[in-house]
Amino acid sequence: MSSSTADPRFGRKAPKRPIRLSWSDERVRNVVWQVLVVGAILGVIYWLWSNTSYNLEVRRIATGFGFLEREAGLPIAESLIPYDPSNTYFRALAVGVLNTLKVAIIGIVLATILGTLLGIARLSRNWLVAKIAYWYVEIVRDLPLLLQLLFWYALLQGLPGPRQALNPIEGVFLSNRGLKLPFIEWAEAHSWALLAFAVGAVLTWLYRRAARAKQMQDGQPRKVWPVALALMIGVPVAIWWAMGAPWTPDVPALRGFNFRGGIDVSPEFFALLLGLTLYTAGFIAEIVRAGILAVNQGQWEAAQALGLPRGRVMNLVVLPQALRVIIPPMTSQFLNITKNSSLAVAIGYQDIVSIANTTLNQTGQAIEGIAIIMLVYLTISLSISLFMNWYNARIALVER
Numbered sequence: 001m002s003s004s005t006a007d008p009r010f011g012r013k014a015p016k017r018p019i020r021l022s023w024s025d026e027r028v029r030n031v032v033w034q035v036l037v038v039g040a041i042l043g044v045i046y047w048l049w050s051n052t053s054y055n056l057e058v059r060r061i062a063t064g065f066g067f068l069e070r071e072a073g074l075p076i077a078e079s080l081i082p083y084d085p086s087n088t089y090f091r092a093l094a095v096g097v098l099n100t101l102k103v104a105i106i107g108i109v110l111a112t113i114l115g116t117l118l119g120i121a122r123l124s125r126n127w128l129v130a131k132i133a134y135w136y137v138e139i140v141r142d143l144p145l146l147l148q149l150l151f152w153y154a155l156l157q158g159l160p161g162p163r164q165a166l167n168p169i170e171g172v173f174l175s176n177r178g179l180k181l182p183f184i185e186w187a188e189a190h191s192w193a194l195l196a197f198a199v200g201a202v203l204t205w206l207y208r209r210a211a212r213a214k215q216m217q218d219g220q221p222r223k224v225w226p227v228a229l230a231l232m233i234g235v236p237v238a239i240w241w242a243m244g245a246p247w248t249p250d251v252p253a254l255r256g257f258n259f260r261g262g263i264d265v266s267p268e269f270f271a272l273l274l275g276l277t278l279y280t281a282g283f284i285a286e287i288v289r290a291g292i293l294a295v296n297q298g299q300w301e302a303a304q305a306l307g308l309p310r311g312r313v314m315n316l317v318v319l320p321q322a323l324r325v326i327i328p329p330m331t332s333q334f335l336n337i338t339k340n341s342s343l344a345v346a347i348g349y350q351d352i353v354s355i356a357n358t359t360l361n362q363t364g365q366a367i368e369g370i371a372i373i374m375l376v377y378l379t380i381s382l383s384i385s386l387f388m389n390w391y392n393a394r395i396a397l398v399e400r
Helices: 026-058 089-122 128-140 144-158 188-218 225-242 267-294 299-305 310-346 354-364 368-396
Strands: 166-169 170-174 177-180 253-255 257-260 264-266
Touching: 089 128, 089 267, 089 310, 089 354, 144 177, 144 267, 144 310, 177 225, 177 267, 188 225, 188 310, 267 368, 299 310, 310 354, 354 368
Parallel strands: none
Antiparallel strands: 166 170, 170 177, 177 264, 253 257
């Protein structure tokens, strides 16, 4: 038979079997099981809703989120936005959300930096450095996080008072009142300069992509650093200078029984950030170490054969490839930092859990309070997951 002669059977579609209302038909069984499962879930949800509504009505407990517009009368020690006890519960909860985001974002950045350094140190050829990193990881990971938070908080509370505060660096004071740091007096010009820096960073990234694309076409490398220097340093400094922004540092100084001036880091926030960072860095270190070891040894040998020193081999060859292994488990650690920040209630830091608990105790709106906490953590966790999944897909190998 000639190869050009087509078998007419290949162009036909398989005949569809008619559905028989019989348990022996697989399609009928699938539909029945799905209907039963969905019905059971809806039945459980209805039972929980009706039972909760009945119990609330019997106990004459009001429902709904109308309490958010009432005056809170809740004192909050630290907040990123202006807050007064005469504000509403909604604003108090907003302060709690921002406090949670503050410790989570700073903790993620610090834990990533420290964990990466520890992971690389674990593979160091220096015996002492490798052993110190090893014992740090083993000890920190084996101790419960809550115990570590209590330890750091008790340690900070045991420091001397402001008059005998530790002063390791000029303008920096550490006492049982927290950490005091110098701070630049913020003005409107600083905000515009910061915005210009952010825009410059985005434009620099776009220029870098365009420069790489042109290099792939003509093979001519283009320098990115002059553009980055102009956009990220030159333009913000010019705006800052033109608007006459003050550059006077506000240095803390002892006045009476406490410090005045500077920026204040409370003992609660400092202990929480310290505990979260040190604890999570131990897990990130193992993730980084595993990612580096996953890179084939031939990559090291090929890069060293080109005459690259070990540090540049790590930065330019190994780590970029290891990121494809590191990013997925790193996402879980970022989520853990956010969720573990809820332990702040144990040391008195007023995050969303602490403020929501106080709110539900004052109003009796327990279901609504718990729902708000769950919604906040769900939103933050999904946002982190979406960003990290996007970044993971971006750096993934593209098969040709």
